[in-house]
Amino acid sequence: MNLANYINDLLYRYNCIIIPNFGGFVTNKIGAKIDEDSHTIYPPKKQITFNSHLKENDGLLANYIATSENISFEKASKAIDLAVIEWKNKLQTTPLQIGSVGVLTLNERDQIIFEPNKTVNYLTASFGLSAIESASLKRYQEQVKPLIPVIHTTAKKEIPAFIKYAATAAILLTLSFVGNNIYQHNKQQTILANQENVIEKKIQSATFVIANPLPTIELNVVKEIEIVKPFHIVAGAFQVAKNAEKKVNQLKELGYNAKIIGVNKWGLTEVSFDSFTDRNEAINSLYKIQKTVSADAWLLTK
Template structure:
């Protein structure tokens, strides 16, 4: 079984495909763009990234393999685990190529670096669209001829009389409009000032008396304490699985809750939530030792 082929199929339909105990491949929509240097137009596509923190299985990959291979969910999960072990051993020695998806390598700090391939477009809406190269467009500059003829000072001694009269008339009309507008504005300001003074006199002369005041009511409002620190139990592709996980944890005695949907489209579930960071860290260590080593701390301000 080639695990990369199944991941490749799911990336066309889903925004996130998680490989249990290894990491998740996340896609982000990218609009059409133009390379100004090469004059190549690229269609809309999905940009693939790798997140090594997404290790908790959401069942998507195992369910798809079980359905495609006509095997049980347990056998599909076992096959995934064997492939992951092989990947982890191979990446320690050389770059790991995941089919047509990309290449994974380890840096000096032991962290995984992902380099996606660009020859495959996982956006189904852009199926059949390819990059198009266009030749550079030349835009010649046209010489604009002036509307008013230029007067040659050497050949003509003066400007024609009708041009002088037209310019003088335009200046007089402009000054007339400006003077009229200023006069109307002054008139409006005087009217508004008189109205404001009259309104102030009415307000000063008016008195307001309330004969039967309403009784005051005292309300005791309890202040809700914010709990920004959460011990995360997992992130799920489907909201139904997240709800089942919350019910399971509550039966085990945890104050479990759904934290919402993160930027990868996964629904996060918490064992407990705390207002104090130290309490949250202590609870995290306790859960990692006794319940789940994959639990982690999430801070939401």
């Protein structure tokens, strides 16, 4: 079983993949950028980092392997444990290549250093997009010369008499036609105005009386606006729903706005410390929780 392939698949779908007793890969979305030196435009992507403090098993990786390999959750967990032991042994002597994700090495303090593979873009919204190189563009301001009309003068020619008479007759016919149309239009407007006055007088003279009027009903309408909070700090994912509810109650006793945020595709009930509308606020709260409450908390974006 190649554990790196499953991690690679999950990075396209999730923001945090935890390898139990080893660490976790965390992704952050960054927007498109332009390298002015090389005149290259890079599409949006997921920036991948490695956090060695994320070691608690959240069940995500084991469930995915169990589903893909058609094996039990326990067998998938054991396979992960064996792979982790092999990785740790290899890191003591040589760099560890995690498929197409990147390379892990140990520094002088035995800390794991991660070098991501920058050629792979795990942001599905940018699928098919690649870096574009373009020549530098220079703008030129075009000077627009004002247009000066050119008037050509020609010798005055005498217009024949029969053309003058024909033009005069055409003008008189046009004026007569227009005048007749104006007269007909004014006549129609006068008739309509008289009809409207008669109808208005009838309406004003009418009286409506209701013997038993219905009581007035007052409706108090409260418009609720649901605020969408897409950023969740996950405390854990549980196979048993009762354990998830128990976790929510424990977190609420600690003062967190904990809740169940749903069931993932592997059937695990996910519990969050809190949810936020702003990503930066969520990340700041995540760092605080990792330092004080649980180092295994991670950020989920829905």
